[in-house]
Amino acid sequence: MDGYQISPTYDGADVVVVNTCGFIDSARDESLGAIGEAMNANGRVIVTGCLGVQADLIREAHPDVLAVTGPQQYEQVVAAVHESAPIDEAHNPFTDLLPPQGIKLTPRHYAYLKISEGCNHKCTFCIIPSMRGRLVSRHAGEILREAEQLVSSGVRELLVISQDTSAYGVDLKYSGDFWRDRLVTSNLKGLAEGLAELGVWVRLHYVYPYPHVDQIIPLMAERKLLPYLDIPFQHGSAKILKLMKRPAAAENTLARIKAWREICPDLTLRSTFIVGFPGETEEDFQQLLDFAGEAELDRVGCFRYSDVDGARANALPDAVPEEVKREREQRFMEFQAEISRGKLQGKVGTRQEVLIDSVDEQGAIGRSWADAPEIDGLVYVTDGQDLRPGDWVNVEIDEADEYDLSGRLVG
Ligand code: SF4
Secondary structure (H helix, E strand, C coil): CCCCCCCCCCCCCCEEEECCCCCCHHHHHHHHHHHHHHHHHHHCEEEHHHHHHHHHHHHCCCCCCECCCCCCCHHHHHHHHHHHHHCCCHCCCCCCCCCCCCCCCCCCCEEEEEEEEEECCCCCCCCHHHHHCEEECCHHHHHHHHHHHHCCCCCCEEEECCCCCCHHCHHHHCCEEECEEEEEEHHHHHHHHHHCCCCCCECCCCCCCCCHHHHHHHHHHHCCCEEEEEEECEEHHHHHHHHHCCCCCCCCCCHHHHHHHCCCCCCCEEEEEEECCCCCHHHHHHHHHHHHHHHCCCEEEEEEECCCCCCCHCEEEEECCCHHHHHHHHHHHHHHHHHHHHHHHHCCCCCCEEEEEECCCCCCCEEEEECCCCCCCCEEEEECCCCCCCCEEEEEEEEEEECCEEEEEEE
């Protein structure tokens, strides 16, 4: 970014930028904690991200932060950095030769690719639309050019993110855009086809099970996209999904998953669920377990419902007592652990392509195509001491638990 360099430690930084989330109370507390940590360790802190819209709250807890900016206020963040860490004229980053792709805040071999901002849905537990506004998609050509630059700078895995990836392009009326001298449609299929040409892993996050998502499953079966979908289902009871006002709540999701697996049998599905939403009865919870059992999801995260300031779900009747939420969370995670363990056991003896994330004297740690960074499992390569981060290798799996795999290099 303008030639500034990322410091791996607080000590070496002229200024610390803390990106925050204010989505749920625990995220807000975590963000305030991260600001406090940066203040203690460095003392020169700029706050950005969703919680930035609550500047008073931030300044009340941390009066000495240098600046507070809100979500998507890139120019304001950059201006605050310029002001707080003035340029050394001997190494002027505005005039030095810079890589046009700027910086990525992830290791060199993978990068997040944001395709849109905002959301048109109105999930009752969520305040993102009020913080970030309605969906604004980037044009397909612009995204694909950024993806090309990332790949040419060494990125081997692109993680496509947004608030609602399946809605991509609806605000652009799916208009065409130019890339590599041809017209590309700004919709999910057009974008996916373009990304599939780049020869790297392409992973899709935050997709909802709408009918048009069917169109990209053949690309996964052909391995042009990773056969992986991150779909936040949130519940399995039609009643609760309706109370949540979830996108695609009326779709027959189990039938859709079955049809997808017929086309792409090794499709990996990751999801998140909320237990203890207001009005959730034992019967609704049982439906959630039934859904998870039938869907046979590979990776699952579970959250206990909690009120979010400003969310409409706060006003719903029949709040679930905290101890019932905890008990359901535990039951759900135990139930899902069995499914995940069985799925991973099925990989023992198979050969997996693995992208290496880190290496030390114990070996290397990477991920198979079924694992997104930071949220899914790992593959421990016990004889991978000579590998480097970013290497793609084949690994024969000899052990599995409910999260991770381990194995040895082959080929
Ligand atoms: S889809 Fe729902 S939960 Fe996701 S950002 Fe939009 S309103 Fe929030």
